[in-house]
Amino acid sequence: MDRIAELNLANGLKQGALRLGHTEFLSGGHADGWVEKGALFSVPQLLEQVASAQAHHIGAAFPEATLLVGAPACGAVLASFVARHLQLPVAYMLTDGSLRWHRMHVPTAGQHAVDVDDLICTGEGAREIVQYLNQEGHHVLGISCWLSRVPLDSLITLEPPPFQTYTVGECPLCQAGQLLTYAGVWE
Numbered sequence: 001m002d003r004i005a006e007l008n009l010a011n012g013l014k015q016g017a018l019r020l021g022h023t024e025f026l027s028g029g030h031a032d033g034w035v036e037k038g039a040l041f042s043v044p045q046l047l048e049q050v051a052s053a054q055a056h057h058i059g060a061a062f063p064e065a066t067l068l069v070g071a072p073a074c075g076a077v078l079a080s081f082v083a084r085h086l087q088l089p090v091a092y093m094l095t096d097g098s099l100r101w102h103r104m105h106v107p108t109a110g111q112h113a114v115d116v117d118d119l120i121c122t123g124e125g126a127r128e129i130v131q132y133l134n135q136e137g138h139h140v141l142g143i144s145c146w147l148s149r150v151p152l153d154s155l156i157t158l159e160p161p162p163f164q165t166y167t168v169g170e171c172p173l174c175q176a177g178q179l180l181t182y183a184g185v186w187e
């Protein structure tokens with residue numbers, strides 16, 4: 001665990017991003033809490049602290065990176081914040097409908113790309129982005145995010161997930177008869 005990253009993300013989470021309680025995700029799973037990333041994204045000074053730590057991690061894990069990729073809205077903002085520290089170009093990947101590049105930067109093939117994200121819940125979106133990058137002739141070095149609820153190939157995170165995640169059938173909170181505190185969450 002990188003101490004700088006740990007402190008910066010922990011600080012951000014303490015600013016009100018952590019939501020404790022029986023949670024149901026739109027994607028179907030249950031958990032004992034979730035992270036409201038808006039608490040960090042709405043305060044650029046806080047986002048900057050986390051982005052700085054994330055850049056430090058990416059620079060150490062993937063020093064050969066030539067491109068950072070982020071998906072609008074929050075992922076694109078974050079990718080730009082992080083890229084500023086690494087002095088790397090960014091490209092935005094539109095994920096509404098079929099995946100495609102935002103016209104602001106369509107990178108030439110052969111980039112050494114890192115997918116930059118904040119929170120990974122099911123991993124489905126990240127897997128699709130990696131697949132698209134490969135199809136477009138790029139070499140995907142890995143995925144960087146703050147926290148992930150699932151393991152993924154070549155994934156680096158700032159911290160382990162602060163919550164337990166369950167399938168509905170296995171959720172011990174449901175089994176204990178606890179009502180949902182948060183329903184329909186899109187983390």
Ligand SMILES: [Zn+2]
Binds near residue numbers: 031
């Ligand atoms: Zn449950």
